[in-house]
Structures are given as C-alpha cells and as structure tokens.
Amino acid sequence: MPDSRATSHNSRKLPSWLRRPLPAGESFIHTEQVLSSLNLPTICFIANCPNRGQCWASGTATVLILGGICTRNCKFCSVPAGKPAPPDPTEPARIAEMAKKLALKYLVITSVDRDDLPDGGAGHFRDCINEVRRQRPEMKFEILTPDFHNCQTDALKILHETLPFVFAHNIETVPSLYPLARAGGDYQRSLDLLRLAKETYDNVPTKSSIMLGLGETDAEVEQTLKDLRGVACNRITIGQYLKPSKNSLEVVQYIPPEKFDFWKQKAFQLGFSWVCSSPFARSSYLAEQENTL
Numbered sequence: 001m002p003d004s005r006a007t008s009h010n011s012r013k014l015p016s017w018l019r020r021p022l023p024a025g026e027s028f029i030h031t032e033q034v035l036s037s038l039n040l041p042t043i044c045f046i047a048n049c050p051n052r053g054q055c056w057a058s059g060t061a062t063v064l065i066l067g068g069i070c071t072r073n074c075k076f077c078s079v080p081a082g083k084p085a086p087p088d089p090t091e092p093a094r095i096a097e098m099a100k101k102l103a104l105k106y107l108v109i110t111s112v113d114r115d116d117l118p119d120g121g122a123g124h125f126r127d128c129i130n131e132v133r134r135q136r137p138e139m140k141f142e143i144l145t146p147d148f149h150n151c152q153t154d155a156l157k158i159l160h161e162t163l164p165f166v167f168a169h170n171i172e173t174v175p176s177l178y179p180l181a182r183a184g185g186d187y188q189r190s191l192d193l194l195r196l197a198k199e200t201y202d203n204v205p206t207k208s209s210i211m212l213g214l215g216e217t218d219a220e221v222e223q224t225l226k227d228l229r230g231v232a233c234n235r236i237t238i239g240q241y242l243k244p245s246k247n248s249l250e251v252v253q254y255i256p257p258e259k260f261d262f263w264k265q266k267a268f269q270l271g272f273s274w275v276c277s278s279p280f281a282r283s284s285y286l287a288e289q290e291n292t293l
C-alpha cells in the first residue's frame with residue numbers, strides 16, 4: 001500500500017465512504033431520552049461520534065464519568081478543558097438506572113482525565129462498576145481509562161476490586177504527533193499503563209486504539225502496533241480521525257477503506273487477537289462483540 005504521509009488538504013468535503021445518514025428511529029430516540037433524563041454525558045455525543053445512529057439504535061452508549069471537564073487539553077478531542085467539579089456521588093446510581101432502562105449487557109465506561117484527584121478517578125470508576133453490578137450482576141464491563149499520571153500502580157490496585165473487565169487505554173496516535181495532538185500525554189506512560197495492567201490483572205484482555213489521518217506515516221503506525229504488542233496488548237481499534245469541533249486539529253488525510261483492511265491484516269499478523277479497523281472504528285465501537293471484526 002502507498003504510504004499514508006500526506007500534505008494537509010481541504011478536509012471539509014467528506015469522501016463518500018464517510019457519509020452516513022443522520023441518526024433517527026425509535027430506539028435511537030429512546031436511548032437519547034434515557035441519557036438526557038438521567039443527565040448522563042456520553043463520549044458519543046461530546047465527541048460527535050459518527051456511530052451514534054448505529055450504537056444508540058442498538059441500545060449501546062459509552063458513558064463519560066467524572067464530569068464533562070478535562071484537566072488536559074488534547075487537540076484531537078472536543079471535551080472542554082478546565083477545573084472539574086468533585087466526583088458526583090449520585091453518578092453510580094444514575095448509570096445503573098441507565099443500564100436497566102436500556103437493558104444493556106455490556107457497558108463501556110470512560111472518563112475525562114482527572115489529574116486533580118490523587119487516584120486519577122479510579123475510585124469513582126470502582127463505585128460506578130460496583131453499583132451497576134449490584135443491580136445487574138450479569139453485566140460485562142469495559143473500562144477505557146486515562147493514563148493515571150503519577151498514580152498508575154495505586155489506580156490499578158483500586159480497579160482490581162472490580163474485576164472482571166476489559167481494560168482499555170488509548171494510545172491515540174504515533175509518538176511524533178504527541179506534541180501536536182496530545183501534549184499533556186506521554187507515549188511511554190501510556191504503554192507503561194497497558195503493561196502494568198497486564199501484569200496486575202490475570203487473564204484480562206487489554207485494548208488500545210489509534211486514529212489515522214493526523215499526518216502519521218505507515219512506518220510509524222506499524223511501529224506503534226508493534227509497541228502495543230510489546231506490552232502484550234490484545235485488542236486494537238484503528239479508525240479515521242474526524243475533526244470533532246471547530247477548535248480541534250484539522251484532518252490531514254482521509255484514509256481509504258482498503259487501507260484499513262491492510263492494517264487489520266497487519267494487526268493480526270503482529271498477534272492482536274481482536275481487531276476493529278475501519279474508517280468508523282472507535283475505541284468502543286462494537287466493543288461487545290467477542291469475535292474479531
């Protein structure tokens with residue numbers, strides 16, 4: 001396949017493979033009403049995810065806990081940065097209510113970065129999982145966590161109390177683009193967290209996600225996949241970066257669907273056991289499906 005380094009071009013016109021009908025339908029509206037009546041933010045809405053129509057219509061949503069304000073300011077992300085409020089003790093019960101009303105069997109929980117909290121927010125993840133599990137013992141969980149800067153060991157210990165789950169942390173992009181896209185993050189720190197999770201939890205699948213189209217080269221993408229396998233990461237999603245808000249980074253390139261097929265094969269060759277690679281792949285997209293995609 002040709003190399004994907006590209007010069008910046010007009011990204012306003014979406015290629016045909018990225019056009020989707022506007023979300024609608026009864027189940028979609030039901031999901032939207034449940035989330036809004038419980039005042040639960042979702043990354044689906046905040047990140048303007050293109051899969052909302054499909055996911056919400058099938059009763060899946062990814063809740064964003066610990067408030068809608070992030071202590072970082074990543075340029076690929078549309079979550080506002082600032083000084084967040086303390087964790088809301090009513091949130092676990094509201095999430096449990098949502099899971100009941102939407103009859104969820106698999107719940108993905110993610111959060112903003114909470115560098116202001118000594119445990120990075122791990123205790124609140126635990127409280128949310130425990131409350132949902134108390135009310136719905138059959139629920140399966142996937143947690144998509146921040147990098148737990150300065151408290152990785154303690155945070156993973158706290159989360160240990162809530163096993164089992166799939167443990168996900170997104171590498172997001174290649175290391176050369178961190179200063180541009182993820183200035184508050186650190187590539188090695190993210191790898192360290194995935195390695196530590198693997199060492200801390202027996203038999204827990206670990207998962208990561210990378211966005212393409214920010215100006216990365218093929219060699220960099222391949223090396224990032226290898227780095228993730230180097231810390232025994234099992235699952236990967238590879239998707240197209242789409243500018244989520246007017247202040248976010250521009251798209252540098254729209255990667256054609258065939259290239260995502262190429263990366264899917266490559267990821268399998270490198271040893272990932274579960275791969276979701278397509279222009280619409282997101283960390284939580286089709287997360288409940290056990291089979292590789």
Ligand code: SF4
Pocket residue numbers: 043044045049050051052053055056060061062282283284285286
């Ligand atoms: S892919 Fe994830 S973030 Fe996007 S709509 Fe589906 S559940 Fe929400």
